[in-house]
Amino acid sequence: MSVLVVGSIALDDVKTPQAEEKNLLGGSASYGAFAASFFSPVNLVGIVGNDFPKAHVELLKSRPIDLSGLKVADGETFRWSGEYFGDLNTRETRSVALNVFESFRPTIPENFRPTPIVLLANIAPDLQHLVLDQMRQPRFVIADTMDLWIEIAKDRLLELLARVHMLILNDGEARQLTGETNLIRAGRKLREYGPRFVAVKKGEHGCLLFGEGGQFFACPAYPLEEIRDPTGAGDTFAGGLAGFLAGQSGAEVSFDTLRQAILHGSVLASFDVEDFSLERLKALSKDDIASRLEDFRRLSAFD
C-alpha cells in the first residue's frame, strides 16, 4: 500500500550552540514523506515557492516519493528559523514567514485520492479537513497537530479528531487539549474525542500508545549521547509510523501492528536528530534501520 503525506515544506535556518545551517530542507511533510519512503511508496502534497532549490526537489525525487501533488507557486517558500539552547532541549523560534504557504489549499490529485493510509502532518485543522474531504474512504488516517492549533483552532481540531483513526501529539499538547496533567488520563481522554489510537510523544522519554479497551504500550526512547539537530523528530516519527503501516498487508490496523509502527517511527526519529535536516536520513540504509531496531529491542527487553 502507499501513504499520502500532506503538510508543510519549508526552508529552515537552524542554529545550535555548535553550528548554524541555512536554507535547509524542512517542514512537516518533507520529514514525514522522507521517513515514510523507507517502508512504502509515498504520495506527497504540498506547496513551495519558485525559489525552492532544485537540490531539495532532487533529494525527494531520489526516494519513492511521487511529487505530482507538489505545487510550485509564484513567490517565496515557507521559511522557518529557530535556535536551540543548552543540550538542545530548549528551542526558540526566531522567525516564521509563511509566504506561499499562506495561500495553501491542498488539492489532492485524482490518482492520490484512493491512497489507503493518510498522514495529515502538522498544518491547520481547516486544511486537514480539506484533505479528508477529497479522499475516498481511506483505511487509516493519522493526524499530527501542535500547540498553536489547540490555542487558535481548538473547535476545528476537535471536529477533526472525530474523523481520524489516530492522533499524534506531544505531552504538553496532550495536557493542554485535555486539561489533565496525568498523561495516562490525558491519553485515554483523547481517545474519547474520536481517534481509536493516540500516541503521546515525550521526546527523550519515549512515547505512550493508547488503544481500545485500555490497550497501552510504553515505548522508551532510543538512547543517544549526541544530538546535532532535533528539528523534525516528531514529523519523522509520524512519517516512519505511517510508512510502516502502509508497508503492511491489507488487514485492519491492530494494536500489535501499531506497536511495531511506533518502534519503527522511533528509530527513524533517532536517526533524524543525529544531523541537520535530512542529512542522516539521506545516508540511511535498510540495514541501519534493522540493526538499530534490534539494538533498541535488546536495550528495552525486560528479560
Next chain:
Amino acid sequence: MSVLVVGSIALDDVKTPQAEEKNLLGGSASYGAFAASFFSPVNLVGIVGNDFPKAHVELLKSRPIDLSGLKVADGETFRWSGEYFGDLNTRETRSVALNVFESFRPTIPENFRPTPIVLLANIAPDLQHLVLDQMRQPRFVIADTMDLWIEIAKDRLLELLARVHMLILNDGEARQLTGETNLIRAGRKLREYGPRFVAVKKGEHGCLLFGEGGQFFACPAYPLEEIRDPTGAGDTFAGGLAGFLAGQSGAEVSFDTLRQAILHGSVLASFDVEDFSLERLKALSKDDIASRLEDFRRLSAFD
C-alpha cells in the same frame, strides 16, 4: 541472603489537593525496609524518639524486619511535612524538624555487620560512610542520595561513590552532579565516579539503568491514572530493588539480575503511590506483585 537498610525514620504530615494526613510513618528507611521485606529478611538501622507510635513499630514488626538496630532516643522523632499540588507532580516541603535524627550516628549491631546486601538509603554522605566503615566486605552496596547532599556535601558524596556498587538518584540530581543535561551522558559519567551501576529515576517516565561496557536498560513506568501520595516512591523503589537482589542466590550481581531488580522496585513503587504512607504496601500480597509484574511486562513488550 538478607539486606541491611540504613536511613531516616520519620513522622510525616502530608497534604494533597484531595486529602491531608498526619503522623504517618515515613522516612527513607521505613519505605526501603518495608519494600525490601517482600523479597528477603531485612536488618533495619535507624533512630526514633520516644514519641514514636507503637502502631508504627508493630507495622514494621509484622514483616520480616529485624528491629534490633532501631534506636529509641530521648526526644522527638524526625518530622517532615509536605504539600503536593496539581496532579501531585509538584511538591513543597512545609517544615522539617530533625529532632533526635540530628544526633544520629548509625551503630551497626555486631550480627548485622556481615549482611551481604546494603542499602544506604537517603541520609548524609558522612553517615553513609560511617555505615560502610562498620560493615564486613558486603557483596553489594547501593547508595541513594538527594539534591541537598550534592549542594552541601558534594566531596563526601563523591568519595562515597568510589565505595559503592550502585548509585540511585533522580534525573535532576544526575544532571546536577555531572553538569550534563543529556541523561545518557550523565548516567555514563556517573559510572566513572566509581559505581558499577547507576539507576537514574525519572518519575512518571520510568528509569534508566547504566552498567559496564555500555550496558543499558530503559524501563518505562507502570501506568497509573490515580496517584494519592507520591511520598516514598523513590525509597520504595530502592528498597524493592535491594530486597530483590538479597532474595537471589549468591552469584555476583549481573546486569540481567539488576534489570529484574529494577522491574521489581518499579512495581513496588507503583503500589506505594496508590495510597498514603505504607497503607497500600501493608495490604500487598506476593500475588499482587506477581500480577502487576506480568501486566507491566505485557504493556512494555516490543512484540
